[in-house]
Amino acid sequence: MKQIKEKGFSIIKKWLDQKSRAPFLFQQQAWELISGGESGLINAPTGCGKTYAVFLGAVIQFINEQPDDFSSVKNNGLRLLWITPLRALAKDIGRAMEEVISELGMQWQIGIRNGDTSVSERQKQKRNMPEVLIITPESLHLLLAQKDHPLLFRHLKIIAVDEWHELLGSKRGVQVELAIARIVNVRIPDTGYKILDKGSIRFQYQGSSMKHPASSIQDPVSGISVWGISATIGNLEEAKDVLLSSLQITGIIVSADHSKKIRIESIFPDEIEKYPWAGHLGIKLADKILPLIDKNRTTLIFINTRGMSERWYQHLLEIAPELAGVLALHHGSIEQELRVWVEEALHEGVLKAVVCTSSLDLGVDFRPVETVIQVGSPKGVARFLQRAGRSGHQPDAVSRIFFLPTHSLELIEAAALKEAVEISFIESRQPLLLCFDVLLQFMSTLAVSDGFYPDELFEEIKKTFCFRDITLAEWQQLLQFVTAGGVALAQYDDFKKVEIIDGLYKINNRRIAMRHRMHIGTIVSDSMVKVKFLSGGYIGVIEEYFISRLQPGDVFTLAGRNLEFIVLKEMTALVKKSNAKKSIVPSWEGGRMALSANLGIMLRKKLDEAAGMYGNKVEDEVEVEVEVKVEVKVEVSLDNQRDAAVIGGRSSVVGGRSKELAALKPLFELQGSLSHIPKANELLVEHIETKDGFHLFVYPFEGRLVHEAMAAILAFRISRIIPITFSFAMNDYGFELLSDQPIPLDDSNVYELFSEENLFGDIQKAVNASEMARRKFRDIAVIGGLIFQGMPGEAVKQRHLQSSASLLFNVFSEYEPGNLLLRQAYHEVMDQQMEEQRLRSMLQRIQQSRIIISYPKQLTPFCFPVKVDSMRENISSEKLEDRVRKLLV
Numbered sequence: 001m002k003q004i005k006e007k008g009f010s011i012i013k014k015w016l017d018q019k020s021r022a023p024f025l026f027q028q029q030a031w032e033l034i035s036g037g038e039s040g041l042i043n044a045p046t047g048c049g050k051t052y053a054v055f056l057g058a059v060i061q062f063i064n065e066q067p068d069d070f071s072s073v074k075n076n077g078l079r080l081l082w083i084t085p086l087r088a089l090a091k092d093i094g095r096a097m098e099e100v101i102s103e104l105g106m107q108w109q110i111g112i113r114n115g116d117t118s119v120s121e122r123q124k125q126k127r128n129m130p131e132v133l134i135i136t137p138e139s140l141h142l143l144l145a146q147k148d149h150p151l152l153f154r155h156l157k158i159i160a161v162d163e164w165h166e167l168l169g170s171k172r173g174v175q176v177e178l179a180i181a182r183i184v185n186v187r188i189p190d191t192g193y194k195i196l197d198k199g200s201i202r203f204q205y206q207g208s209s210m211k212h213p214a215s216s217i218q219d220p221v222s223g224i225s226v227w228g229i230s231a232t233i234g235n236l237e238e239a240k241d242v243l244l245s246s247l248q249i250t251g252i253i254v255s256a257d258h259s260k261k262i263r264i265e266s267i268f269p270d271e272i273e274k275y276p277w278a279g280h281l282g283i284k285l286a287d288k289i290l291p292l293i294d295k296n297r298t299t300l301i302f303i304n305t306r307g308m309s310e311r312w313y314q315h316l317l318e319i320a321p322e323l324a325g326v327l328a329l330h331h332g333s334i335e336q337e338l339r340v341w342v343e344e345a346l347h348e349g350v351l352k353a354v355v356c357t358s359s360l361d362l363g364v365d366f367r368p369v370e371t372v373i374q375v376g377s378p379k380g381v382a383r384f385l386q387r388a389g390r391s392g393h394q395p396d397a398v399s400r401i402f403f404l405p406t407h408s409l410e411l412i413e414a415a416a417l418k419e420a421v422e423i424s425f426i427e428s429r430q431p432l433l434l435c436f437d438v439l440l441q442f443m444s445t446l447a448v449s450d451g452f453y454p455d456e457l458f459e460e461i462k463k464t465f466c467f468r469d470i471t472l473a474e475w476q477q478l479l480q481f482v483t484a485g486g487v488a489l490a491q492y493d494d495f496k497k498v499e500i501i502d503g504l505y506k507i508n509n510r511r512i513a514m515r516h517r518m519h520i521g522t523i524v525s526d527s528m529v530k531v532k533f534l535s536g537g538y539i540g541v542i543e544e545y546f547i548s549r550l551q552p553g554d555v556f557t558l559a560g561r562n563l564e565f566i567v568l569k570e571m572t573a574l575v576k577k578s579n580a581k582k583s584i585v586p587s588w589e590g591g592r593m594a595l596s597a598n599l600g601i602m603l604r605k606k607l608d609e610a611a612g613m614y615g616n617k618v619e620d621e622v623e624v625e626v627e628v629k630v631e632v633k634v635e636v637s638l639d640n641q642r643d644a645a646v647i648g649g650r651s652s653v654v655g656g657r658s659k660e661l662a663a664l665k666p667l668f669e670l671q672g673s674l675s676h677i678p679k680a681n682e683l684l685v686e687h688i689e690t691k692d693g694f695h696l697f698v699y700p701f702e703g704r705l706v707h708e709a710m711a712a713i714l715a716f717r718i719s720r721i722i723p724i725t726f727s728f729a730m731n732d733y734g735f736e737l738l739s740d741q742p743i744p745l746d747d748s749n750v751y752e753l754f755s756e757e758n759l760f761g762d763i764q765k766a767v768n769a770s771e772m773a774r775r776k777f778r779d780i781a782v783i784g785g786l787i788f789q790g791m792p793g794e795a796v797k798q799r800h801l802q803s804s805a806s807l808l809f810n811v812f813s814e815y816e817p818g819n820l821l822l823r824q825a826y827h828e829v830m831d832q833q834m835e836e837q838r839l840r841s842m843l844q845r846i847q848q849s850r851i852i853i854s855y856p857k858q859l860t861p862f863c864f865p866v867k868v869d870s871m872r873e874n875i876s877s878e879k880l881e882d883r884v885r886k887l888l889v
Contacts (some may be wrong), residue, residue: 003633004062006035006060006064006067007063007064007067007115008035008059008060008061008062008063008064008067009035009060010058011060011063011104012031012059012060013512014755015100015103015104015223015560023049024048024256025257025714026042026044026053026254026255026256026257027052027053027056029051029254029452030042030054030057030227030254031053031056031057031060033057033252033254034054034057034058034060034158034225034227035057035060035061037066037223037225038225038251038252038450039225039227039240039247039249039252040227040228040240040244040251040252040253040254041164041227041228041229041230041236041240041243041251041252041253041254042054042227042229042230042252042253042254042255043230043231043232043236043253043255043256043562044229044231044255044256044281045231045232045256045260045385045389046260046385046386046388046389046390047261048256050230050256051093051096051162051227051229052096053229053254054158054160054227054229055080055082055096055097055100055132055160056100057158058079058080058132058157058158058160059100059101059106061157061158062076062079062131062157065260067212070106070485071104071106071107071381072107073107074107074108074109075128075153076108076131077129077131077154077155077156078130078131078132078133078154078155078156079131079132079154079156079157079158080131080132080133080158080160080195081133081140081153081158081159081160081183082133082134082135082160082162082408083135083136083137083140083159083160083161083176084134084135084162084163084840085136085162085163085167085172086136086138086163087114087116087136089162089163090112090114090135090136091112091340091343092343092347093134093162094110094134096113098110108130108131108132109126109130109131109132110130110131110134110171110521111129111130111132111133111134111467112133112134112135113125113133113134113135113136113139113143114135114136114138114139115136115139115622116287116336117728118140119833120137122133122381122492122781126152127558129152133650137167137172137175137176137179137522138172138175138520138521138522138523140175140176140179141175141178141179141441141442141445141520141521142517142520144445144446144449144450145446145448145449145516145517145520146446146878147449147450148449149449149450149877150186150450153183153186153224156183156224157224157225158224158225158227159180159183159184159224159225159226159227159230160224160226160227160228160229161176161180161226161227161229161232161243162229163229163230163231164228164230164233164239164243165230165232165233165239165382165429168233168239168242168429168431169429169430169431169432170522171432171435171437171438171783172523173242173431173524173636174435174438174464174466174522174556175430175438175442175522176243176463177243177245177246177465177466178439178442178461178464178466180226180243180246180247180464181246181460181461181463181464182446182460183224183461184223184224184226184246184247185246185270185463186190192490195656196796219590226243226244226246226247226251228240228243231385231386231389232380232382232385232424232426233382233426233427233429234425234426234427234428234429235427235428235429235430236253236255237253238431240253240398240427241465242431242465242513245465245468246460246463246464248463249270259472260389260399261392261398261399262388262389262398262399262400262401263398263399263400263401264388264401264402264403264414264417264418264421265400265401265402265403266402266403266405266411266414266659266660267285267288267289267373267403267404267405268411268659268663269284269285269405269408272408272663272664272665272666272667273407273408273667274408274666274667274670275859275861275864277549282308282312282376282404282405282406283311283312283315285405286315286316286319287319288404289301289373289402289404290319290320291352292371292373293320293323293352294352294401296371296464297349297368297369297370298346298351298352298353298354298369298370298371299352299353299354299369299370299371299372299373299567300353300354300356300360300371300372300387300391301353301354301355301356301372301373301374301375301392301464302356302358302360302361302372302373302374302375302378302387303355303356303357303375303376304357304358304375304376304377304378305594306331306332306357308375308376309329309331309355309357310329310557310560311356311557312375313327313329313555313560316353316355317560323352323353326350326351326353327353327355328342328345328351328353328354328355329342329354329355329356329559329560330342330343330354330356330357330359330360331356331357331359332357333540333541333542333558334381334539334540334558334559335538335539335540335541335559337538338540338559339359342354346368346369347367347368348368349368358383360390361383361387361390362692367394369390369391369392370391370392370713371391371400371401372387372388372390372391372399372400372401372402373401373402373404374387374388374401374402374403374404374405375406375577376404376405376406376410377406377413377595377599377732378417379593379594379595379596379599379703379732380415380427380593380595380596380598381420381421381425381426381427381596381598381599381602382426382427384401384417384421385421385426385471387401388401399509403417406866408664408667409664409667409733409861409862409865410663411660411661411663411664412421412603412606412607412610412660412661412664413599413603414660415606415658415659415660416599416602416603416605416606417599418658419599419602419605419606420599420602423477425598425601425602426598427596427597427598427599429644430635431465431466432466433465433466433469434466434467434469434470434474434824435466435824436474436784436821437522437780437781437783437784437821437824438466438522438783438826439461439467439478439778440478440481440482440783440784440785440821441481441520441783441784441785442461442523443478443498443505444482444497444498444507444516444785445516445520446505447456447482447497447498447505447506447507448507448513448516448517450506451504451506452504452505452506453504453505454475454479454505458472458475458817464519469605471572474820477820478820479505480573481495481820482497482498482505483496483497483498483499483500483505486816486819487810487815487816487819488811488812488815488816489810489811489818495786496698497509497512497516497785508804509826515788516785519782519785519788521783522783524778524779524783525817529541529542529547529568529572529573530548530572530573531558531563531572531573531574531824532572532573532575533574533575533577534574534575534576535576539558539559539561539563539575540558540559540571541679541744542556542558544568547565547568547573550563551565552564552565552566552567553565555578555580561577562577562578562579563576563577563578564576564577564578564580572585582637588754594703594704594705594706594732594835595701595702595703595732596703597702597703597838597841600702600703603701603733604678604680604701605680606658606661607677607678607679607680607701608657608667608679608680609661610661610664610677611663611677611678611679613665613668614665614669614672614677615672615677623846632845637876643759667861668861670861671860671861671862672858674708674856674857674858674860674861675856675860675862676852676854678699678852679850681699681847681848681849681850682849682850682852683698683699683754683849683851683852684698684699684852684854684862685697685698685699685744685745685750685851685852685853685854686698686854686855686856686860686862687743687853687854687855687856688855688856688859688860690859692718692738693738693739693740693741694738694739694740694741694742694743695736695737695738695863695867696737696738696739696743696745697734697735697736697860697862698710698711698714698734698735698736698737698864699734699862700842700846701732701733701734702839703732703835703838703843704730704731704732705833705834705835706835706838706839706842707730707731707732707734707735707773708728708730708735709763709767709782709833709834709835709836709839710735710842711728711730711735711736711737712728712752712763712766712767713759713762713763713766714737714745714753715728715737715765715766716762716766717753717762718737718744718745718753719744721744721749722744724739724741724743725739725740725745726738726739727739728867729867729869730866730869731865731866731869733865733866734862734863735866735868736863736866745853746853747851747853750851750853751846751847753849754825754846754847754851755843755847755848756840756843756844757841759836759839759843760830761838763822763830763834763836765854767834769826769829769830772829773809773822773825773826773829774806774809774825774829776811776825776829776833777805777808777822777825778805778806779820780821780824780825780828781804781805781808782805784821786805786808786821787804787805787808809822809825
């Protein structure tokens with residue numbers, strides 16, 4: 001590459017030399033491109049210096065512009081806008097930046113703006129913007145809601161979007177797209193400023209003014225470069241295109257030329273369960289991680305749900321009391337002050353272990369962390385890599401992660417993850433399209449600030465990837481909606497928010513403007529209730545639906561403490577400490593993640609290997625009906641065509657015979673003797689009769705969301721053959737239909753029942769898509785501004801929100817069936833909850849596979865976890881463990 005010869009690079013190189021560090025090639029490439037005003041995406045493994053690749057590039061650019069006085073000049077205006085998805089990241093990134101600025105002797109200020117930033121600090125930033133502002137997407141939109149917001153970005157040179165792979169594919173990512181489009185396209189008039197004195201200039205813009213140093217005056221149409229920072233994902237090129245869409249340029253991907261060393265090890269139970277079931281095994285293996293905690297400086301223990309993290313924290317203290325004081329708990333429902341203390345203690349290395357959820361997933365740099373333990377399936381390769389990267393967070397360090405299964409079958413996932421990591425079979429993140437609720441919110445945001453002209457804004461948003469296909473008719477419908485409430489709500493003044501004055505669309509009502517600013521954002525969760533001690537002291541938050549089920553005197557766990565519920569008062573649960581040994585562990589909605597398509601592919605490959613290792617030795621003794629439609633050697637992936645290599649190759653990680661598959665030999669041999677081990681090009685269906693009725697188990701290995709939809713569709717299609725009633729259960733491996741009569745599925749109709757023909761219509765009839773859309777519409781209505789969630793401390797209860805949303809849903813369905821938000825609700829149900837495209841891909845694969853229909857005489861190892869999951873949903877005074885034990889008799 002061409003060497004950077006300007007003063008900026010030489011100063012940074014000298015600084016690195018003093019610290020005995022040398023830049024990586026990808027960092028030098030990024031510095032040259034950034035200093036030259038280019039835009040792009042930086043891709044490197046976790047812990048390899050992606051942050052410095054962009055930040056030092058901005059510093060080099062500044063030094064090159066001011067080579068003589070870069071260390072003395074101050075108040076330069078905002079030059080680097082750093083967008084980050086998590087508040088926890090902001091403090092860590094800011095600390096790293098301040099260290100660099102201090103050691104270089106520069107006068108730059110590093111500011112942080114998020115929900116925790118005080119009002120006084122925000123006002124200070126508005127008067128004198130720091131050179132670097134670290135901000136969340138929501139706070140950035142609040143900035144855009146300020147009057148004269150273009151002046152804030154007058155000197156901006158670079159927009160950096162951290163963890164872009166995490167934002168992409170979410171509505172927060174759409175927020176980022178719209179914000180970038182606004183910042184890079186809005187222009188301040190090149191007239192209307194005057195010199196106040198020798199050192200400063202005041203710009204006058206739309207009736208307001210702001211003071212800036214004369215030394216930093218630039219051409220009003222100077223360009224802004226945009227850089228994304230991303231760990232590895234399957235669709236890097238598309239990720240870049242989405243980010244840079246508003247700039248109307250191609251951009252450049254800068255990738256690290258080295259891979260992060262990751263050591264993956266499984267924790268094995270002393271005895272393999274032949275009949276596994278989810279959840280219970282993990283806690284039983286807790287004693288096996290104590291030596292890991294003891295011999296490592298700091299260990300992160302990742303749990304998938306907040307409820308289970310509470311249980312693990314309590315259990316570890318019970319079996320290892322010596323961890324008291326050096327073991328902490330971290331998840332999103334714990335109050336902020338305690339979470340910040342945990343993060344600071346991690347930095348300082350005073351904690352031996354932290355039990356955490358996805359709240360510590362992203363790029364926080366905790367250098368004392370030497371080991372990560374993943375409890376249960378991470379459900380995706382990218383998430384597993386992200387968590388592994390929290391350990392050994394230096395470029396030359398090895399990231400160590402241990403996989404602890406919560407049931408024996410999860411050891412197959414460990415083997416699948418090892419190979420997926422080895423061949424970099426990483427999931428793609430699909431960008432969202434036409435999120436009208438986010439656009440409606442954005443329109444109100446601009447209307448609250450200086451207003452907008454519709455023709456100009458239409459051209460601006462069409463440059464974004466999300467709204468590039470929006471039609472003029474759709475845009476006009478949105479304009480009518482914000483000004484008149486649309487067709488159906490035109491008679492109600494509450495929905496007439498935006499006024500039109502001389503062609504400018506603006507919100508002039510202070511009450512409407514205040515309400516809008518309070519609820520900017522796209523994260524919509526169930527109503528949260530604060531939990532406080534009766535004597536004072538804030539503990540955290542819990543969802544309203546959970547608290548509503550408690551009686552006074554009930555004991556529950558939060559933030560690692562046993563708390564006795566006293567009373568619910570004004571959306572606050574008052575509690576007191578309890579010494580009770582038993583407590584209710586809260587469960588939070590959305591706690592169950594679904595298996596990714598990539599991990600499903602690798603799982604089927606590992607089963608293919610298991611079938612080859614242990615075979616289906618007594619297949620002829622079991623009633624197996626086979627019909628071969630089309631013989632295939634490979635599968636077709638939802639995202640790309642790499643499955644041929646994935647399915648056809650042997651694992652270079654484990655030489656084709658992994659420790660995990662070897663350990664599962666007793667389970668596989670039992671599955672093979674009772675039924676069948678499905679290969680990669682096979683679908684296993686099991687008919688089993690028990691005292692509960694007639695069971696049909698199906699194992700596509702496509703994730704619980706796809707299985708939920710497929711179970712409903714299959715039940716609907718069978719019900720057209722004969723009148724029959726079903727109950728269903730599902731997990732990530734398969735699903736169950738249960739009936740009180742024999743289920744008419746056999747080799748004469750099985751391919752027809754798993755056909756993609758008329759799939760959309762059958763989904764609509766089978767899963768009550770209208771009711772699902774009604775539930776989805778609540779979130780859309782909140783984001784789009786149709787429903788007000790209440791003033792602080794007076795939050796609208798969840799049931800009231802839902803009833804308001806249901807009323808609007810009914811009104812639109814009857815009087816405005818073409819409503820864009822109504823259409824979006826149905827689309828999100830099909831795309832996100834039903835995963836229609838993945839479901840369709842699965843059915844196409846099944847049509848090209850052998851379908852094995854087996855009739856075991858008893859429950860099999862594969863069906864057992866699905867059966868136990870169905871038992872969890874049944875109300876019973878009998879313990880689940882006792883009911884499971886009876887199944888095994």
